[in-house]
Amino acid sequence: MALEQPYPDLEEFLIAMGEAGLRVSGIEASEGAAGNISLCIGWPMEVRRRFPNAQPLALPELVPALAGKLVLVTGSGRRLRDIHKDPAANLAAVVIGADGRSATLYTAPHRLFAQPTSEFNSHLAVHNDQMARTGTNFHALIHAQPPHLTYLSHLPAYSDEAFLNQQLLRWEPETIVNLPEGIGVLPYRLPGSPALMEANLAGLRAHRVVLWSKHGVMARSDQSVTKAADRIEYAETAARYEYMDLVNGYKAEGLTRAELQEVVAAFNVPTTLV
Secondary structure, three states, rough: OOOOOOOHHHHHHHHHHHHHHHHHHHOOOOOOOOOOHHHEEEOOOOOOOOOOOOEEEEEEOHHHHOOOOOOEEEEEOOOOHHHHHHHHHHEEEEEHHHHHOOOEEEEEOOOOOOOOOHHHHHHHHHHHHHHHOOOOEEEEEEEEEEHHHHHHHOHHHHHHHHHHHHHEEEOOOOHHHHHHOOOEEOOOOOOOOOOHHHHHHHHHHHHOOEEEEEEEEEEEEEEOHHHHHHHHHHHHHHHHHHHHHHHHHOOOOOOOOOHHHHHHHHHOOOOOOO
C-alpha cells in the first residue's frame, strides 16, 4: 500500500512522531531513553530548514531499495516522551545515497545526540525489505518496551507463538481486527546486534508487531506512525488482561473461539488464527 497525494509535509511528520512518542510513553512502554521511532519517506522532501547541519554517514547495512529516500529517526539516548517538545533536537533526517551504502545525516545545531538510535540497523533493514517487497512509498517503525507484553516473554510457555496468540487474542474483539496475523515471537537476541536485525526482519515480513523476547516489541505500518503506535497499544492491552488473569489464577473466560470466529466473519478479518 502506498500513500497518495497530497502527501504529508515535514512538519506533519515531526508532530506525528512526537505524538507517537507520548502515546508509547503513556502506556509505560518507554522508560528512560528506551525505545526508538523511524519513518521512511519515498518522495522528495526539503529538510535543511529544520535540519541545516550536514555530515556524511556510513550505513550499517546495504539498503538499495532506500536509495534517494529520507529516513527520519530518533537520536541515540533520546527520550520518546520529549520528541514533541523539540523534534529537531531529538530527531535526525538521513538521506540515503544513490549507492544505498552511504548517506547524509542532517541535524539541527542544537541536537541532543551524536548518532541515530543504536537500533538503526534494524530500522533500516526492515524499511529496505518492506519497500523492496511491497513497493510502498512510506513505512513507519516503532520499537518500545511495553511491560506486560515483555513480562510474558519471560515465561517459557509464552515463547510459543501459537500459545501467546491464543491467550492474547481472546480479550477484546478489537485485538484480532487490528492484529489479524497475531504477534510474532522472536527469541532473545542481543540488542542492536546483527542477529536481532535478521530475526526482526523475518518476523516483520509475516506480522505487523513482533515481540523481542525479554526486551520489547517492534511495530510497523505503511499508513502512518500513528497506526504503528495503535498496534503497540492493542498488543500491550491484551497482555495486560492476560497478566491480570494470570495473577488471578486463570479464572476469566475471555472470548470463546466461536465468538472470535463471529468477529472475524462480521469484520472480514483476513486471519487464519481462529
